[in-house]
Amino acid sequence: MPAQCSSCTDKRAVLKRPKTGHSLCKECFFWAFEEEVHQTIVAAELFKSGESVGIAASGGKDSTVLAHVMKLLNERYNYGLELMLISVDEGITGYRDDSLETVKRNQQQYELPLKIVSYEELYGWTMDAIVKQVGLKNNCTFCGVFRRQALDRGAVMLKVDKICTGHNADDVAETVLMNVLRGDIARLRRCTAISTSSEGEGVVPRCKPLKYAYEKEIVLYAYFKKLDYFSTECIYSPNAYRGYARTFLKDLESIRPSTIIDIIHSGENLSVREGVKMPVQGTCSRCGYISSQALCKSCVLLEGLNRGLPKLGIGKHHRLHDKILSQQPLTEKEERKLKSVDF
Ligand code: SF4
Ligand code: ZN
Numbered sequence: 399m400p401a402q403c404s405s406c407t408d409k410r411a412v413l414k415r416p417k418t419g420h421s422l423c424k425e426c427f428f429w430a431f432e433e434e435v436h437q438t439i440v441a442a443e444l445f446k447s448g449e450s451v452g453i454a455a456s457g458g459k460d461s462t463v464l465a466h467v468m469k470l471l472n473e474r475y476n477y478g479l480e481l482m483l484i485s486v487d488e489g490i491t492g493y494r495d496d497s498l499e500t501v502k503r504n505q506q507q508y509e510l511p512l513k514i515v516s517y518e519e520l521y522g523w524t525m526d527a528i529v530k531q532v533g534l535k536n537n538c539t540f541c542g543v544f545r546r547q548a549l550d551r552g553a554v555m556l557k558v559d560k561i562c563t564g565h566n567a568d569d570v571a572e573t574v575l576m577n578v579l580r581g582d583i584a585r586l587r588r589c590t591a592i593s594t595s596s597e598g599e600g601v602v603p604r605c606k607p608l609k610y611a612y613e614k615e616i617v618l619y620a621y622f623k624k625l626d627y628f629s630t631e632c633i634y635s636p637n638a639y640r641g642y643a644r645t646f647l648k649d650l651e652s653i654r655p656s657t658i659i660d661i662i663h664s665g666e667n668l669s670v671r672e673g674v675k676m677p678v679q680g681t682c683s684r685c686g687y688i689s690s691q692a693l694c695k696s697c698v699l700l701e702g703l704n705r706g707l708p709k710l711g712i713g714k715h716h717r718l719h720d721k722i723l724s725q726q727p728l729t730e731k732e733e734r735k736l737k738s739v740d741f
Contacts, residue, residue: 405430412622416614416655424622431619435607436471442592444605445560447478452558452602454549455483455512457500459620460564462627464608468562469508483508484552484561486545487516489524490632497628504626515552517544521700529634532708537634539712540703543695547687553602565606568613568647571658574665575643584676590665598681598688612658692720707736 401411403423411421415430422430438444445451453468455461465483472479485501488494498514505512518524521544529537553561570590577586588594593605608616620627650657670676677690687694693701695711701722702710710718721728728736 413618416618417612419655427622428619431611431615432467432470432474435467435611436475438592438610439471439477439607442605444562444593444607445477445479449478449559450480450482450557452482452484452513452549452553452556452561453510454561454563455485455501455504456564457485457497457504457628458564459616459625459627459629460566460569460608460613462500462504462625463611463616463620464562464564465504465508465510466623466625468607469510481510482556482558483510483512484549484556484558485512485514486548486552487514487518488541488545489517489526490634491526493630493633494525496630500626500628507626511556513552513556515548515555517548520544520548520551521696523700523703525634528703531703531706534634536708536712540699541634543699543711547694547696550600550602550687554600558602561602561604562607563604564608566608566611566613566616567658567662568644570606570609570665571647571661572640572643574661575647576639579639579643583670583674586665586668587670587676590662598679599686601688610659610662693722698722702736707733709736
């Protein structure tokens with residue numbers, strides 16, 4: 399006999415929840431998933447009535463589920479939020495152009511305003527052009543740094559109070575693991591936070607309503623709800639380091655299903671010993687964005703691209719920042735070291 403839904407005991411179960419192991423019918427799963435996101439939002443007081451909130455939308459499953467659930471909960475529980483979609487166009491032919499079509503359809507389906515900010519407009523470079531110069535090894539560093547700032551710029555243009563992103567539990571666990579492996583204590587301390595307040599001018603507070611949602615459940619939710627999302631991977635997606643962390647976590651999860659939540663829990667409860675040196679936040683002397691160095695990462699990467707010295711922003715070249723700012727020429731040796739893309 400097919401299993402009955404363990405919640406309503408009325409209908410037939412169509413899935414076993416990865417998070418709890420419960421057999422549920424479609425409706426009970428939808429309800430459980432949505433309620434958990436609602437509980438996350440309420441418990442962490444992510445929003446205040448009257449706020450305008452930009453949903454970072456890529457057309458992928460996470461942000462599509464986020465937009466769908468945010469709209470639904472905003473109506474179901476009268477959050478009183480004004481929701482909008484913000485998308486970043488990295489300029490990746492055959493990938494982002496297609497996924498942005500999905501976002502445009504989502505905009506119609508959810509009747510939300512949409513703002514698209516592009517790398518080309520903001521930086522004068524598309525990812526296609528960047529990859530041509532830097533190759534396929536460090537491209538995600540450029541893309542990640544530019545995206546962070548691009549989203550903030552989009553949010554400032556839309557005058558939203560907050561940005562919410564579709565980061566799920568698996569993403570957060572991966573990031574904890576990666577920061578441990580890299581010894582990046584400052585990021586390790588920040589990366590499990592469900593929301594970050596504004597750290598300075600032009601930086602919009604962010605939050606992650608899907609922080610405790612398992613990726614597997616997001617996929618099931620999108621599938622059973624028949625949401626319109628784009629599932630192709632980026633054509634420039636080596637991101638080897640994250641890939642290893644991801645595979646490692648998946649392997650662990652197959653032996654111990656609670657791995658993801660356990661790692662998040664560890665990250666949340668870590669405290670950093672007093673006296674550990676943390677970067678001091680200041681502002682970039684060129685663009686005014688937050689930075690712990692004279693120049694922000696984005697400006698350094700951009701300078702490297704514009705000068706044909708792609709290695710400038712990769713690795714530690716802080717002592718060159720002052721030289722760049724005062725427009726002093728680099729020595730031949732410095733140039734040579736920064737030119738090669740074999741890094
Ligand atoms: Fe950008 Fe890398 Fe993500 Fe592609 S995989 S969108 S290049 S960060
Ligand atoms: Zn800058």
